Amino acid sequence: MVKEYAGAGHVALVARDADDRLRIVEHIEAEERRSALAAFEAEEAPLADLCRRTELLARGALLGAGYRRHDRGEWRKRRGEDCDEG
Amino acid sequence: MAKIVTKVDLDGDSIPTRAAFDEFFGLVDRANGGDERAAKALRPKLDVVPKVAEQLGDFAGIVRKAIVTAITGDQLAMREAITWKLGALRTELAQPSDGPLERLLVERVTLTWLQVHQAEGLYAQKFGELGIEWSDAYQRRIDRAQRRYLQAIRTLAQLRRMAVPLPIQVNVAERQVQTRPQPWLQIDAGSVASARGSVRSVTASA
Numbered sequence: 001m002v003k004e005y006a007g008a009g010h011v012a013l014v015a016r017d018a019d020d021r022l023r024i025v026e027h028i029e030a031e032e033r034r035s036a037l038a039a040f041e042a043e044e045a046p047l048a049d050l051c052r053r054t055e056l057l058a059r060g061a062l063l064g065a066g067y068r069r070h071d072r073g074e075w076r077k078r079r080g081e082d083c084d085e086g
Numbered sequence: 087m088a089k090i091v092t093k094v095d096l097d098g099d100s101i102p103t104r105a106a107f108d109e110f111f112g113l114v115d116r117a118n119g120g121d122e123r124a125a126k127a128l129r130p131k132l133d134v135v136p137k138v139a140e141q142l143g144d145f146a147g148i149v150r151k152a153i154v155t156a157i158t159g160d161q162l163a164m165r166e167a168i169t170w171k172l173g174a175l176r177t178e179l180a181q182p183s184d185g186p187l188e189r190l191l192v193e194r195v196t197l198t199w200l201q202v203h204q205a206e207g208l209y210a211q212k213f214g215e216l217g218i219e220w221s222d223a224y225q226r227r228i229d230r231a232q233r234r235y236l237q238a239i240r241t242l243a244q245l246r247r248m249a250v251p252l253p254i255q256v257n258v259a260e261r262q263v264q265t266r267p268q269p270w271l272q273i274d275a276g277s278v279a280s281a282r283g284s285v286r287s288v289t290a291s292a
Contacts, residue, residue: 037223043156044230046149047201051234053142054194058241060114061135061187064128065250075244 110134139186146193153197157204172196179242187250191242198235205231 007015067075110131116124150172158165179192209224216224 033219037219040223041227044201044227046152047197048230048234050142050146050149051194051198051238053145054190055237055241056111056114057135057138057142057187058191058245059118060110060128061132061245061250062248063114063117063125064132064135065248066129067248067250068125075248077248 106131106134107138110138136186139190143186143190143193146190146197150193150197150200153200153204157200157207168200172200175199181246188242188245191238191245195235195238195242198231198238202228202231202235 062069062075066077068078069075110128113124113128113131117128154165154168154172158168175196176192179195181188184192205224205228209228212220212224
């Protein structure tokens with residue numbers, strides 16, 4: 001941090017006031033940027049949601065049919081698993 | 087982008103009920119975590135899959151419309167062209183034996199493909215006027231879109247390779263009969279549609 005001497009008395013008060021205003025403006029601008037970025041990313045939400053649900057459904061179908069995925073690798077049918085049984 | 091519905095209505099009179107849906111996905115979560123009993127318990131519940139896939143298919147239609155509208159705005163010719171291209175992609179990826187789940191996965195591939203192009207197109211349009219922060223945001227969007235697209239292709243390929251036999255449910259004379267497709271049984275969309283006329287309801291996924 002760099003401290004800069006701005007004077008004393010009335011001049012110092014005006015300088016402090018200007019700094020406060022600047023900080024408030026910067027804070028508002030940062031909030032606006034954050035909120036615009038969040039809105040930008042939220043545009044993808046419906047498709048992301050659809051993909052997530054679809055992926056879960058497909059995994060459910062594979063798991064229910066006796067397939068297992070080992071360490072995020074290939075899906076393989078376990079020995080002795082047969083979809084037609086039971 | 088236009089405001090669109092993000093929630094699939096599972097509370098209506100359609101089947102499965104919310105409880106069946108929650109139970110199924112609860113089991114999927116546990117099975118994904120390595121719970122073998124949950125994985126085994128999923129087997130008798132596979133009849134939920136085609137029905138949920140159909141509902142998600144409706145949801146996919148809403149998402150497709152929103153993305154196309156966001157890309158084209160008021161340009162009707164462009165909207166028609168993109169809709170035609172999506173239809174052509176769907177046709178290219180579809181197979182006669184596809185059931186609701188496969189159709190949903192095909193739809194997902196086409197939508198994620200469209201989103202990759204949308205993300206890249208938007209970034210290219212705004213490239214010169216973006217600061218570092220926004221440029222990063224656009225690039226992250228492209229990355230996410232590409233990941234979704236690749237995952238969609240991978241899952242469709244996996245399901246096709248595994249040829250997962252989902253139950254076929256036929257209601258005949260007030261009785262619900264469930265069976266599993268035999269290798270010789272091929273059901274395409276046309277035959278399902280005609281079957282709907284003669285049988286009370288048919289939900290099929292071969």
